Amino acid sequence: MTRVAFLGLGTMGLGMVRNLLAAGHEVTVWNRSSGPLQQATDAGATAADTILSAVDGAEVVMYCLSDDAAVHAVVLAEDGLAAVVGSDALVIDLSTISPEASAAERDAFAARGVRFLDAPVFGSRGEASDGGLWIVVGGDRRDFETALPVLEPLSETVHYLGAGGSGVRMKLVGNLVVASQLLALGEALTLAARAGLDLRTVLEVLHVTDFRSPIFDGVGPAVLADDYSPSFALHLMQKDGRLIQEFASGLDVPVPSVAAASRYVDAAMAAGWRDENASALIKALATEAGVSLTAP
Incomplete structure (x- = not known):
């Protein structure tokens, strides 16, 4: 059993906390808003009023925050995590943020002798609830091995x-592929609909071909059902698209597919679909083309 402090109970965090508890770890939780705390305590966690009280005595501190701004507010602020965590704790950031924000965290923890891993996760709400995330980790190899007992209950694989x-x-590289696949699916369904093809049969073909994808399998039927309930919100996809483009620009690498996907993400945001699933970019593309993708 490991004493874990977990900060951030958003789309992903609550599922991860439940899986840590199910694996036998002792978990104390903190969240900026009080709403999810009751669900966490119902699952067996202990709620803390402050970051300081949450991390008191913790062997591992984990957090999953929405963006760079949240990291600066929770971790890097004057009274944030980096200022109050004990020097013997191992800190693990599961967030998708910019390399610059991650480096700032790493420097802040190193200045106090605190071990730190950047460990963003691939997957969405369902994988977080099912312990089926895919985690990619940067940091000292020994710290990585120390962290495995708290990372493995959350994940299908840890790299x-x-x-x-x-x-x-690595997380930004992977999210480039996600954005590209969502765009490709949207283009394919829109073209198929305009060409008079039955979209359910189109998805059957996409499911069995050598270019099949779990994203196609999951998102495609939901699009045909006009179901954009969020497992990964559109506004987070917008944030990730910006991060990918800034990251790639700094390395002088073109990422035209992400730029194209971001155009439709922005259009979907402008249409008021901020809190719908990231696949709402497909709805924006089809709307521009004047095509309905909803199957009767």
Whole structure:
């Protein structure tokens, strides 16, 4: 059993806390809003009023926050995590943020002798609830091995990428593929609908071909059902698209598919679909084309 402090109970965090508890770990939780705390305590966690009280005595501190701004507010603020966590704790950031924000965290923890891993996760609400995330980790190899007992209950696989910052960079590479696949699916369904093809049969073909994808299998039927209930919200996809483009620009690498996907993410945001699933970019693309993708 490990004494874990978990900060952030958003779309992903609550499921991860439940899986840590199910694995026998002792978990104390903190969240900026009080709403999810009751669900966490109902599952067996202990709620804390402050970050300081949450991390008191913790062997591992984990958090999953929405963006760079949240990291600066929770971790890097004057009274934030980096200022109050004990020097013997191992800190693990599961968030998808910029390499620059991750480096700032790493430097802040290193200044106090605190061990730190960047360990963003692939997956959405369902995988977080089912313990089926895919975690990519950057940091010291020994710290990675120490962290495995708290990472494995959350995940299908855990991958060590190398030195600090490697996990964050891998997450942006992977999210490039996600954005590209959502765009490709949207283009394919829109073209197929305009061409008079039956969209359910189109999805059957996509399911069995050598270019099949779990994203196609999951998102496609939901689009045909006009179901954009969020497992990964559109506004987070907008944030990730910006991070990918900034990351790639800094390395002088073109990412045209992400730029194209971001155009439709922005259109979907402008249409008021901020809190719908990221697949709402497909709805924006079809709307521009004047095509309905809803199957009768």
